[in-house]
Every structure is written in structure tokens, then in C-alpha cells.
Amino acid sequence: xxxxxxxxRLLLLLGAVVGCWGxxxxxxxxxxxxxGGKNGNCPGCHSAPGKISDKRFIDPVIYAxxxxxxxxxxxxxxxxxxxxxxxxxxxxxxxxxxxxxDILSEYxxxxxxxxxxxxxxxxxxxARTTVNVSGAEINRMxxxxxxRYRMIAVHSEWLPQADLHxxxxxxxxxxxxxxxxxxxxxxxxxxxxxxxxxxxxxxxxELKKHAGERDILSLVDSNGDGYISLxxxxxxxxxHQSDPLxxxxxxxxxxxxxxxxxxxxxxxxxxxxxxxxxxMQTSYLAVPQSDGTLQRIAVEKGAVIDAxxxxxxxxxxxxxxxxxxxxxxxxxxxxxxxxxxxHGFLRFLTRKxxxxxxxGHE
Amino acid sequence: xxxxxxxxxxxxxxxxxxxxxxxxxxxxCISGAQIRFPEYIHVLGSxxxxxxxxxxxxxxxxxxxxxxxxxxxxxxxxxxxxxxxNAEDLKRGLFRQAIFYFLQYFFGQPNPHHATPENKFNPMQxxxxxxxxxxxxxxxxxxxxxxxxxxxxRELVLMxxxxxxxxxxxxxxxxSLGAFLFTHVYLxxxxxxxxxxxxxxxxxxxxxxxxxxxxxxxxxxxxxx
Numbered sequence: 001x002x003x004x005x006x007x008x009r010l011l012l013l014l015g016a017v018v019g020c021w022g023x024x025x026x027x028x029x030x031x032x033x034x035x036g037g038k039n040g041n042c043p044g045c046h047s048a049p050g051k052i053s054d055k056r057f058i059d060p061v062i063y064a065x066x067x068x069x070x071x072x073x074x075x076x077x078x079x080x081x082x083x084x085x086x087x088x089x090x091x092x093x094x095x096x097x098x099x100x101x102d103i104l105s106e107y108x109x110x111x112x113x114x115x116x117x118x119x120x121x122x123x124x125x126x127a128r129t130t131v132n133v134s135g136a137e138i139n140r141m142x143x144x145x146x147x148r149y150r151m152i153a154v155h156s157e158w159l160p161q162a163d164l165h166x167x168x169x170x171x172x173x174x175x176x177x178x179x180x181x182x183x184x185x186x187x188x189x190x191x192x193x194x195x196x197x198x199x200x201x202x203x204x205x206e207l208k209k210h211a212g213e214r215d216i217l218s219l220v221d222s223n224g225d226g227y228i229s230l231x232x233x234x235x236x237x238x239x240h241q242s243d244p245l246x247x248x249x250x251x252x253x254x255x256x257x258x259x260x261x262x263x264x265x266x267x268x269x270x271x272x273x274x275x276x277x278x279x280m281q282t283s284y285l286a287v288p289q290s291d292g293t294l295q296r297i298a299v300e301k302g303a304v305i306d307a308x309x310x311x312x313x314x315x316x317x318x319x320x321x322x323x324x325x326x327x328x329x330x331x332x333x334x335x336x337x338x339x340x341x342x343h344g345f346l347r348f349l350t351r352k353x354x355x356x357x358x359x360g361h362e
Numbered sequence: 363x364x365x366x367x368x369x370x371x372x373x374x375x376x377x378x379x380x381x382x383x384x385x386x387x388x389x390x391c392i393s394g395a396q397i398r399f400p401e402y403i404h405v406l407g408s409x410x411x412x413x414x415x416x417x418x419x420x421x422x423x424x425x426x427x428x429x430x431x432x433x434x435x436x437x438x439x440x441x442x443x444x445x446x447x448n449a450e451d452l453k454r455g456l457f458r459q460a461i462f463y464f465l466q467y468f469f470g471q472p473n474p475h476h477a478t479p480e481n482k483f484n485p486m487q488x489x490x491x492x493x494x495x496x497x498x499x500x501x502x503x504x505x506x507x508x509x510x511x512x513x514x515x516r517e518l519v520l521m522x523x524x525x526x527x528x529x530x531x532x533x534x535x536x537x538s539l540g541a542f543l544f545t546h547v548y549l550x551x552x553x554x555x556x557x558x559x560x561x562x563x564x565x566x567x568x569x570x571x572x573x574x575x576x577x578x579x580x581x582x583x584x585x586x587x
Contacts, residue, residue: 322530
């Protein structure tokens with residue numbers, strides 16, 4: 001019992017040290033994994049529709065999933081007094097450098113530095129970790145300033161099928177020093193339920209309708225083991241051929257940096273297109289959750305290299321070629337050589353017969 | 363001393379089409395191989411080059427195919443006669459030609475088929491070209507056009523079963539065309555001399571022995587050698 005109390009004390013002490021590490025100046029508390037009490041009375045107004053303008057409304061469900069919710073509103077908005085409604089001209093702007101100084105330094109040195117503040121791309125009240133943001137959402141952020149059609153036109157000057165690349169890659173894949181690429185699959189459906197509507201990431205509510213009482217992950221993970229096998233992928237793709245749900249895959253970086261730049265090596269297509277069947281082995285399925293986050297689960301290795309049905313709509317030339325198809329193709333070509341080689345050999349052996357006939361004819 | 367006749371076997375539109383097609387398909391095979399196996403094949407330099415060359419060669423071959431199709435259907439109006447085997451071809455011609463290629467040829471027997479402008483191809487050639495020109499080339503062109511325009515033609519790609527089906531089909535069809543090339547070029551060397559069958563596709567004229575030439579039609583010249 002004594003030992004248990006001692007361990008508990010030690011744990012509390014360790015927790016206090018870790019919790020206090022890097023407390024921003026002026027913050028009232030800093031403890032990851034706990035949100036209770038950190039946000040004070042702020043949600044009373046800022047998360048109450050009707051009490052506050054849309055611009056200052058903070059969705060409590062989405063905000064609760066952010067790391068910022070865990071450090072609390074005063075950590076960033078320390079200059080705001082409790083009765084700030086009565087104060088005019090008070091600035092509630094946060095200073096991101098307090099916690100994210102290293103990222104800011106990296107960002108400032110990049111080609112993007114000075115072009116947009118942090119809030120130009122990130123809403124701090126909705127900020128999520130990289131794995132919780134879909135590639136399409138990242139591109140939506142970028143398209144706030146970089147018009148999609150203009151970007152397609154600019155990339156088309158050198159990039160074949162620029163529209164396809166813009167759809168299949170988050171911009172940061174090529175325009176930052178991001179690395180450790182994986183294939184992330186998302187469930188998409190037709191926009192507005194129209195027959196030929198644009199394929200977009202299916203929102204949680206839409207998927208919930210399809211899943212019914214079950215967890216939406218069960219749409220793909222049919223045996224519920226938290227792992228997607230190739231058989232489950234094939235089952236999903238064959239079961240949903242006639243309905244609007246499909247799988248869309250994007251190449252996404254695991255580690256994202258803020259070093260925005262135009263990288264010359266990304267203009268070399270073989271940066272992505274020459275990995276061969278050995279690469280492109282790691283893939284995940286990301287499905288939206290009711291709180292706005294994405295749940296990501298591992299997919300069996302080799303899903304994007306599977307010949308036909310595991311990822312029927314995803315193919316990267318050179319990188320995801322299928323070894324079995326290569327062998328069949330090789331056999332077909334070898335079949336074409338049977339005539340020149342086999343017949344040619346017999347032709348060589350029997351050349352005298354034809355010579356004699358020709359001489360006799362003459 | 364024997365009489366030789368020259369038949370105008372391959373009109374210039376056919377020759378132009380043939381060589382455009384030939385160079386186009388060889389270019390497609392090389393660039394396609396680099397696109398699929400970029401770690402091992404670098405014939406065209408960068409990967410982007412191979413994509414650009416492949417796309418342009420594909421467009422040229424597809425246009426060339428259209429030229430061929432419209433020439434034979436609308437202008438020459440002989441597409442069915444030249445390319446589709448008739449009942450006699452299927453009953454006896456195929457067998458007779460196979461016996462020649464795989465047996466009689468080795469004993470110096472003459473080719474049972476004699477080319478004329480109206481009957482250029484032997485029954486085996488007809489069957490092969492029917493499959494090549496009416497199935498392989500249209501399908502490989504169609505899958506290629508879809509793969510060249512994935513985003514704008516996304517709905518058609520999905521209707522076809524997805525990118526993987528298209529890529530797999532395109533690859534295997536292309537391998538079949540590549541296999542055909544080897545056989546085609548080899549068979550073209552089985553004339554009186556190895557280049558005898560190549561000459562008509564360059565000059566348009568084929569030289570035939572008097573006794574080989576059965577009731578020729580069209581443009582014929584006679585000379586003594």
C-alpha cells in the first residue's frame with residue numbers, strides 16, 4: 001500500500017513537471033489531455049449560438065478536439081478581460097510564437113513567410129493534427145488564396161495531367177519539405193446525391209446513414225477487427241459498385257513541415273513515379289468522426305499494388321504496377337517471340353531445301 | 363528466263379498509314395516500357411519525356427488508325443474483302459496457310475497465297491489483322507485516351523470499372539501488340555528474299571512470277587528478266 005502511495009506521488013510529481021514544461025507566459029494552466037476548467041467562462045458566450053456573432057462563434061465539439069482546448073482560452077487570449085464585452089477596441093489576437101516559435105521560424109524562412117499569418121491557413125479553434133486533416137481539406141485551405149483553376153493552368157505548363165495531380169495530392173506534398181509518404185484512402189460520395197455529382201469526401205452524417213446502427217468504420221472493416229484487409233477492400237469495392245460510395249486515395253505525408261518552397265526534385269516525376277512494387281506498401285483508411293476528426297486505421301500492405309479490386313480507382317504509373325500483370329505481359333511478349341525464334345531456327349536448318357527448289361525452278 | 367510482272371499492291375495512303383503506324387507503335391512500346399519500368403528503362407531521358415512522347419505517339423497512331431479506317435471504308439470500300447476472312451478462308455484457307463508456314467515452307471514449297479490488290483492477305487493474315495485492327499488497336503487507343511484524360515473523363519473511367527481495370531487492359535493489350543510486332547516483322551521476311559515483302563510497302567510495287575500471278579486486277583506492268 002505504502003509502495004502504491006509512493007508511486008502515485010511520484011507520478012503526480014512527474015505529471016506536474018511534464019505539465020508545466022513550456023507553459024506559455026500568462027497562461028493559467030497547461031495540461032495535455034485535460035480540458036476541464038481551462039477555458040473558463042468563454043464557451044458560455046462564444047459557443048452559444050445567438051449570443052455571439054458567427055465570426056466569433058466557436059464550435060464546442062470541434063474545438064474540444066483541438067490541442068488548444070486543452071491549454072485553455074486564456075493561454076492565448078491573455079489580454080482579454082472577463083468583462084471584455086464592455087471594452088471597445090480590445091485585441092484578442094493570439095501570439096502563436098509563444099508555443100510554436102520553431103514552426104514560425106521555419107515558416108518565416110520559407111517562400112510563404114510574410115505572405116500570410118498563421119490564421120491565414122489555420123483556424124486555431126479548429127486546428128487538428130496532420131492525420132486528422134484530409135488531403136482535400138489541406139487543399140481547400142490552400143485554395144483560399146491559390147485559385148484551383150489558376151494553379152492547374154500554371155502546373156499544366158510542365159506537369160502532365162495537372163488537374164489529376166492537384167486532386168490526388170495535398171499541395172504540401174510537393175511544396176514543403178514534408179516526408180514519409182503513405183497512401184490514405186477516404187470514402188467519397190456524389191455531391192448532393194446526384195447521379196453524376198462531383199465525388200467528394202463523404203461527411204460523417206452521410207456515412208452514418210449507410211452504416212445504420214453500426215459504426216461507420218464497419219462499412220469497410222466488415223469483421224470489426226480495426227484492420228482493413230485486402231479481402232475487405234475488395235468486398236467494399238464490389239458491394240458499392242452500384243451505389244455512390246467509393247474509395248479515393250491520396251498520397252499524403254506523415255510528417256508535415258512549414259518550409260514552403262518550390263522543390264526542384266518534385267519536378268522530377270520519378271520522385272513519386274519510380275518506386276516500383278516494393279514501395280507504396282503503407283496505406284490507411286481515414287473515416288470522419290462525429291466530432292470532426294478522422295479515424296485512421298491501417299490497411300493490409302500492398303493494397304494499392306493489388307491488380308484490380310482493392311483500390312480500383314488509384315494508380316500511380318511506375319509506382320503501383322502489379323507484378324502479376326507484369327508476368328502475364330512478359331509471357332504475351334515471349335509468345336510473340338515463338339514464331340521468330342522457333343520458326344526462324346527451323347528455317348535456318350532447312351535453308352538448303354529452299355535453295356535447291358529455287359535452283360531447280362530457275 | 364521467266365516473265366515477271368509488277369503489281370501496284372500498296373497505294374500511297376496505305377503506305378503512309380503503315381509506316382506512321384509502325385513508327386508510332388514502336389515509339390509507344392519503348393515509351394510505354396519506360397513509363398511502367400522507369401527504374402530500368404531510360405531510353406527517352408526523363409520520365410516526363412516518356413509521358414509526352416507516349417501521349418503524342420498515341421494521338422498519332424489513333425489518328426492514323428482513323429485515316430486507315432476511313433480510307434478503306436469510304437474511299438477504297440474494300441475493308442470487308444481485304445480484312446474479313448470469307449467462308450472459303452475459314453473452311454480451307456486457314457488450314458492450307460498454316461500447313462505452308464509450319465511445314466511446306468521448310469521443304470521449299472511455294473506459298474499457296476498470291477497477293478493481288480483485291481486479295482492482299484492470306485487467310486491467316488486476314489484473321490490476325492482482323493483481331494489487330496478491329497479489336498486490339500481500337501481498345502488500346504480507347505483505354506489510352508481515357509488514361510490520358512483521367513480527370514475530365516472521370517465518369518467514363520468509373521463506368522469502365524476504374525483506373526486499375528483500364529491500366530491493366532491497356533498494358534496487356536499493348537503487350538499483345540508488341541508480341542504481334544515480332545511475328546509481323548518476322549513473317550515479312552519469308553518472301554523470295556528477306557526484303558521482298560518490305561519493298562511493296564516502300565515503293566507500292568510487288569514483283570511476281572508470271573505463273574504466280576492469277577488474274578491480277580488494277581495497275582499491272584510486265585517486264586522480262
